[in-house]
Every structure is written in structure tokens, then in C-alpha cells.
Amino acid sequence: MDEKYAFALRKLALMGALDDYIAISSRELGDALEMSQQSASKRILELIDCQFITRDLGTRKQRIKITPKGVEAMKKEYAEYRRIFERTDHISIRGEVASGMGEGGFYISQEGYLKQFRAKLGFEPFQGTFNVRIYPEEIGKLDIVRSTAGILIEGFTYEGRNFGNVIAYKTKIHNIDCAILVPEMSHYTDILEIIAACSIRRTLSLSDGDRVDVKVSL
Numbered sequence: 001m002d003e004k005y006a007f008a009l010r011k012l013a014l015m016g017a018l019d020d021y022i023a024i025s026s027r028e029l030g031d032a033l034e035m036s037q038q039s040a041s042k043r044i045l046e047l048i049d050c051q052f053i054t055r056d057l058g059t060r061k062q063r064i065k066i067t068p069k070g071v072e073a074m075k076k077e078y079a080e081y082r083r084i085f086e087r088t089d090h091i092s093i094r095g096e097v098a099s100g101m102g103e104g105g106f107y108i109s110q111e112g113y114l115k116q117f118r119a120k121l122g123f124e125p126f127q128g129t130f131n132v133r134i135y136p137e138e139i140g141k142l143d144i145v146r147s148t149a150g151i152l153i154e155g156f157t158y159e160g161r162n163f164g165n166v167i168a169y170k171t172k173i174h175n176i177d178c179a180i181l182v183p184e185m186s187h188y189t190d191i192l193e194i195i196a197a198c199s200i201r202r203t204l205s206l207s208d209g210d211r212v213d214v215k216v217s218l
Contacts, residue, residue: 001073008033008043009052009074012066021056021063079143090172093141093214095132095192097206104129104193108181110163112156117195120151121168121179125195129181130173132192132212139190145169145180145216153181170217173200180216 011032016022030040044064047053052070056063066074105128107113118124134142150167157163165184171194172178178196192214194200206212 001077004043005047005050005052006074006077008047009066009070012053012064013074017053017064017066018071021065023058023061023063025061075140075143076147078140079147082144090215090217091141091144093132093134093138093145093192093216095134095138095190095212095214097201097208097210097212098131098133098191099208100129100131100191100193102128104131104195107163108195110156110158112158112163113153113166116153117168117179120153121170121195123177123197126197126199128199129193129195130178130200132194132214134190134192136190144218146182148218150182151179152184155184172215172217173212174204176200176203180214 008029011029012018012022012024015024015032026041026044027037029044030037033040033043035043044053044055044062047070048055050069051067052073053064054067108117108125108129109127114124148169150169153166153168155162155164155166167182167184169180169182170177171180173194173196176196176198178194178200181193181195194214200206
């Protein structure tokens with residue numbers, strides 16, 4: 001994202017435009033951005049063209065709110081800055097043990113995936129995924145994880161059924177080597193699906209609701 005847009009979005013977010021519409025004139029925005037009213041009006045139009053903000057023209061003042069696309073652009077900036085200032089070889093994500101839908105075991109047991117798990121992750125997973133529901137305040141850390149390359153587990157077709165690409169991120173829970181699996185085309189979710197060579201639940205004597213720290217390699 002262009003730095004001039006990032007700067008403007010940061011200022012608008014600090015004024016409250018991340019959560020709701022704010023009433024602000026071009027002159028007020030110009031003062032905040034340290035530019036003329038005319039330049040601020042142009043910047044608003046540019047942000048609208050990029051679909052970073054939406055505007056409602058009121059009778060006295062325009063009302064501006066940052067769009068979901070603008071929020072995502074800011075999250076990417078945030079993730080990059082965190083990687084700069086919090087240099088480390090891993091990031092810890094906190095959450096609690098949760099029950100899944102029971103579908104994970106079917107997918108990870110497919111030979112098309114299994115042979116890649118053995119070759120690329122170094123282990124054959126226990127049948128079934130270990131699910132962790134991320135605490136709300138930890139969700140932003142997923143942007144940092146997804147900004148790394150991860151390990152591509154290629155999709156395949158078997159008996160006329162398509163199995164899509166999956167991105168694996170190596171991680172540890174206590175001293176257990178495991179990996180988070182994220183379908184390449186998936187949307188963000190607060191559930192981490194994790195595989196390991198053993199049953200993490202049984203090995204660590206965990207139950208639904210128990211807190212767990214997931215250390216993801218960067």
C-alpha cells in the first residue's frame with residue numbers, strides 16, 4: 001500500500017473511523033494530515049477510488065468510515081511492522097482447546113496429503129486434527145503467520161473428488177512438533193486445525209476449554 005494512503009488511514013483510524021462513521025471536513029482532515037484542504041479533498045477521493053474508505057455526504061460535514069478492504073490493508077502494514085520490531089523465530093498464539101466437526105481426520109488421512117506430510121513435515125499425522133479456538137485479542141497474530149511463506153501441501157484429485165491446496169505452518173505445543181493446516185482459499189477463522197504424530201489431547205491430558213499456547217515458527 002502506498003505510504004501516503006497508509007498514513008491517511010492511520011489518522012482516520014485514530015479518529016474512530018475504524019469502528020464507525022466519523023464526521024470530518026476536508027479542512028479538519030488536512031490539518032490532521034498536515035496538508036492543504038484541497039490536497040485533503042483529493043486524498044479522500046483517492047482513498048474512495050481504492051475502496052479503502054466509504055463516504056456519506058451529510059448536510060454539513062461528510063462522514064467517513066474505513067472499509068473492510070481498508071482494514072485488511074492496514075492489517076498487512078501492522079503485520080510487517082510487528083515482524084520488524086518483534087524479531088523472533090516464532091510467535092505464540094494463545095487459545096483454548098475446542099472440539100471440531102470430525103471432518104479433519106477424513107481429509108488428512110488421504111494418501112495424496114499423507115505422502116506430502118511425511119516428506120515436507122517429517123511425520124505422519126495421528127488421524128484427526130487438534131483444534132484450538134484463538135482468544136479474540138490474539139486474532140491479529142494470524143496476519144503475521146500468514147505473511148510468512150508456510151509449506152505448500154499440494155492439492156490433488158482422487159476418485160473424481162478435488163482436494164485443494166493446504167498451507168502448513170510448523171509449530172510446537174509444549175515439546176510436541178506439529179503443524180497448523182490452513183486451506184489455501186479459506187477465509188479467516190478463529191479456529192486453528194493442528195496435526196501431530198500423536199494425539200495431542202491424550203498426550204497432554206487436555207480437555208475442551210483448557211488453555212494452550214501454540215508456538216508458530218516464522
